[in-house]
Amino acid sequence: MKTPVRARRRSAGVVSSGRGSGGVVSPGRRSGGTQFCGQDPALAVSGLRKTYGGRVVLDIEELAVSRGEVFVVVGPSGAGKTTLLRLLAALEEPDAGEVRLGDLFRKAGQAGSSRRPGGPSSLRSPGRPGPDVVWRRRLAFVAQHPVLFSGTVLENVTLGLRLRGVAPTVARDRALAVLAELGLGDLAAAHVFGLSAGEAQRVALARALVTDPVALLLDEPTANLDPANAAAVERAVRRAVGGRGLAALIVTHDLFQARRLADRAALLVQGRIVETGEACRLFERPRDPRTAAFVRGEMIL
């Protein structure tokens, strides 16, 4: 089952405030660089840039999400919403900028330029998680089309914990608690192939939440769901964020969902943030004409 290591990692992309490993910088001691505003945000982005083949697909000067806050990024399809989440989840490498997650930092250029996260390139020793893995273990990412592993719901929900080496009985108890919280207690023993789309989405959410992440990243969490299921997922998100004090960053093209969920929101168009603000203010009294147009339901590019 062993696969040869393709290439050595060049350098660690994550710096933590702990002592020891090289490149460790705590927020206060960082020399120069961008200052994050607000009261110690859980998730903060600064000067983040991503290009594909010379085309800039994402260029965000600043974005921060606090603990217990739901931040919703809205925007038309192709605006770069998913790219933003993938960069934050360390599934892709930015060309420039840095991201802060709790006390961890991730900087462009420093990170291993692994194009295939989880691929052989970043395997040095199977037991010592690399910096990307450390980073990913601090947050939870639920893709637009969540992929469940074959097995039962419980097996899926405990997976993240088992990957982190949590004892099976502990993992089981925590998973059952989260499942109960999301109203999925009855489905614990069910096989994932029998789940409805709404149930699968909530199972994926439970699987993400069970690891107690610092930040929760959701990509179009209800895009494929009927209104009843969408409402269930939204309730689950609100309750989870409120109860845990985690920072939630949700991207959606659904303006109504954004209004229902968001504490703060931003409009992303062509990779750039057009306007950021308190959700009610942004949607009721947009300052930027493009935001106004988007809120009115007009086509914007």
Place this chain on the structure above:
Amino acid sequence: MTFPHPKTPSAKAPVVLAALIVLGLAAALRLVPGPGREAAVLRLATTTSVDDSGLLDVLLPPFERSWGCRVDVIAVGSGQALELGRNGDVDVLIVHSPRAEEDFVTAGHGLARVTFMSGDFVLVGPPDDPAGVRASPDLKTAFRRLAAAGARGGAAFISRGDDSGTHRKELDLWRLSGVTPQGSWYLDAGAGMADTLRVAAERGAYTLSDRATFVTSSAPALTVLFEGDPLLDNPYSAIAVSPAAQPGVAAGLAQELVSYLVSPGAQALIADFGVELFGQPVLRPVAEAGGPAVPSAGGPAAVGARRLDWLDLGRTVTLSLAVSGTAVLLAALVALPLGAWLGLARFPGRPLVLRLLWTLMGLPPTVVGLLVYVLLSSRGPLGRLDLLFTPAAMVLAQWVLVTPIVAGYVAAAVEEGDRRFAETAAALGATPGQARLLILREARPAVLAALAGGLGRATSEVGAVFLVGGNIRGSTRVMTTAILLETRRGEFGQAFLLGAVLLVLGFFLNSAIHRLQGAGR
């Protein structure tokens, strides 16, 4: 599934289990020496016409009983039979190609040529005889009329075209008649006698056949149109392969068989052969001198034993499963790690390796058979192992055939799993090693399907096992080669029965795989 830290787990139990199964199958195949090992085996290469006639089923058992040995019969064309003798792949030959036999003995490959029986050739064709062969004053005229009718488009001739004794005889007769057979009326079947007769019957064409095969094969659409010419004599000789040329051969036993064939007991069996079944003798005993008598146990009563033999059928089915099962298990040992690696690893030459693998997935069984044959033949690099015409050779050939298939399917499944699951696993905090484990785990149903596909391919292929196994009754005869043989003999019922068994087995196999896959979900 647990993820122990810091080491990745190694799944040893399935490997041990597979090793045990392989050993069990190997023991069943007598690949490893066991207490009940056979004392002596004599390898006899003969022509398809002799084997198809059923004569050996009558002639050999008394010999096997009195010498406590087993005679493995490999039925090929005379040309290939002689080649097998030249290579030392067999111990004794029964052939009917006088000139080639003389050359064989003169060149020192055989001890002596002992003619022990004679059949005769007959010119057969459609009863309405459009070429007017029946009324020919002599054989040469008959052949000339055939060619003339062929050129007019009024008749067709099917030639064996396989360098067999019959084929050479036919070419001699054309030459003697002063005719060069060519044109659209002269067809080359490239097949054994019974097959050629069937082709001729289907097409309403003429062909030259030995009488024994013609009488025993059911070709009612054909009738004998010319016979009795001295040119149509068909003497059969037995030749023991010379131990001077091939030290590995069982020369003693081979000479005993040759002596037995000219003994009064065997000669009587030859004379009686066919009378009970067909009401006419099809072969004449022609031994010049009587050899040592062999106790004739059984005698002609054995004639007519070509009814359904359940024991034989059971042995054939068991061997099929054992050979193909062993081949697939051994293939799995290589193909599963290889497929998993190719599915997950990324390296510069990978596309090329995958293209090569896909090409090998389509390897024709006959090519594999040829390759293994050359490898295992006495003159080949692995000739010393003495594996040709044994189940081990068949396992090897099917292993070569199946390994790329299993590896290819597994690689594709793992790559697909990588695309599907790698990112999710990474997002959940899996280390690359853990992610690989998850991906491989998801590929389990596909692995089962790949193994089932490999087993299906192995049990259904005929080209490779036929070439390297030789279709020896009770030793290397598997279902597909048995079907081939029964069809050649015109025993369609038996062939269909075997085909049905093969299908039923396939059904149960696939049902079992389906259940396993279900359990894995």
